Amino acid sequence: MLEIKDLHVEVEGEPILRGINLEVSPGEVHAIMGPNGSGKSTLSYILSGKEDYDITQGTITYKGKDLLDMAVDERAAAGVFLAFQYPIEIPGVAAMTFLKTALNAQRATRGEEELSTPDFMKLVREKTKELNIRQEMLRRSINVGFSGGEKKRFEILQMALLEPSLCILDETDSGLDIDALQIVAEGVNRLRDPKRSMIVITHYQRLLNHIIPDKVHVLSHGKIARSGGKELALELEQNGYAEYENNTADAA
Amino acid sequence: MNVQISSTLTAAEKSLVDHFDKISADLPGSGQAWIDDVRTRAIQSFENSGLPHRRLESWKYTDLRGILREMPAPAQNSQAPVLLEQDGVDAHTAFSSVDRHLGVFVNGFYRPELSSLEDIEGVEIIKLRENFDDLPDWVQEKLCNSKVYENNAILALNTAFAADGAALRINRGSKIDKPIHLAFVVTGKEACAINTRNLIIVEEGAEATVIETYVGPPDVAYVVNTALELCVAEDAVFNRIKVQDEGHDAVHLANLIVSLAGNSKCHDLTLSVGARTSRNEGQVDFTGENVEVTISGASMLRGKQQGDTTLCVTHGLPSSNSRQEFKTVLDDHARGIFQGCVIVKPDAQHTDGRQMTQALLLSPDAEMDAKPELEIYADDVECAHGATAGDLDEDYLFYLRARGIPEDQAKALLVAAFVAAPIEEVQDEGIREALFQLTNSWFDRRNSEA
Known part of the structure; x- marks a missing residue:
């Protein structure tokens, strides 16, 4: 599904990622953990195609294609989805219009027919019910007046509608209370599929109680410092990140 | 002296005066002393001022004297067939699905066979040209008022040349069932000058919505000069929506003169997408307290289009709210101008006056000039204004x-x-x-x- 090889990334000459290697197979859920400033969010932005980053070295192959060669919207149409840590408010663009435009744009890029309005509405009703989202919310502008929990649930709703093959969840648990976390995690788990891969980026272990990863990686100072199974997350919960922060500080 | 003044007139200004001399005797109503007098005084006022130019503060950004090098002849009332609805989306076609009363003016002249303005309950409608020989007092009185074109050369020209237009009186307490749409359509390949004059009186407690649309051919350098005088009486509610979608070689000049009585509500929105050069000028005055008025608009311009919105809201009496809210989108070499003035006179305590102008520039060559002006002479008021410009x-x-x-x-x-x-x-x-x-x-x- 995804293969990252020796990825080096800089922002304004400052190295952020210093040689990432990661391979994600279909159906796998990988958690990427690490202290603040370790480059977790940068990795998610690089995968989704945000500009303002200089990729100085390395390759990213997605479904056998060079991901770095694809534009942001092409990546999305090919199945890459980033659930944002801080979903942005866009006044004036109705959430419902946005969902329909996005879904039909992706279908058009893939050479599929547009979804009719009744079919689209039916699909939205089904998914919003699962995620406990009020229809009324979708008549508002994107994320405007949404609570923190509503914003995150709206991200998961988009994911459920667009049915991507690679989901990247960037700190999806941040700002959520226990109940909201539960709803979001259930939404994500419903999307687990042998053909769909997920990268769950998180600072804390608690999200991984709900979304059980196949593999856990610790990102520290732009490199994967350690990889392991789900038990690695529990170890980090107990010992914290001090070890990784010190290690690299010594090396630097 | 006279010789000296006329020698400073530009070719366009001279041809305006010549056109008037040629056609004034044929203008509707001509021969009646009152209207001859009104028109003659208006053209004299224009002769003294000429076209507005950049050395006048309020025309600093729209140098009309420089822009209007030539002035086409006044439009003739032809009965040529007109295709009203276009294949693409234009201002006329967009409203065709709205359930409304429709009055169509082609090249400035009312066309009854394209219209459906008869027998609207609660409204008196006077088509100026048809009725110029016998205008009711409430129309004549407004047309005689020379105060409105003092210091306004465009309005003076409109007063001198206007050959048609609609006067609407919404009767006391009437709530009009559906919007009244006045559609101003220009056709033909010949450049012409079109002058229409409209009047809307909304009596006590009445409610109405009026749509005005302006469309025309893309490659003809026609000039539209239109004016609306609007008087809203006590407790009345009036909504106006104007869409300026003129052809991209046209010049569109519009004046709006609003007078609002106590406890009235007025909402005005102008969408400007057309014309090479457009100017929407408005003046709003209050004759009572507790008025709520919004003057708003959106301009979307590209190519070498230039769009100017110039407004002045004068709070002369206490306790009214006024809002000005304008959005401008500019692409290519387009230029947007917003000059918004709020005057709060010493007696106008408890005024709430707000103004916001925001521009979105899609090209490095686009330009926005925003000039908010607030003159506040009362001490217990709330006034706020803001101006922004940025890219996507x-x-x-x-x-x-x-x-x-x-x-x-x-x-x-x-x-x-x-x-x-x-x-x-x-x-x-x-x-x-x-x-x-x-x-x-x-x-x-x-x-x-x-």
């Missing part, structure tokens, strides 16, 4: 594209979103949808016309 937010664009929306489509969504706020406030859903149809398609129209 990269983060918005990234969010939309990250969901698979191609760049151009994402930009079109964001441009339409930028101008959405003032349109959201239009109460009538059908009208609101028609306006969104125009703003939503603007970005695509840009691509097809480029």
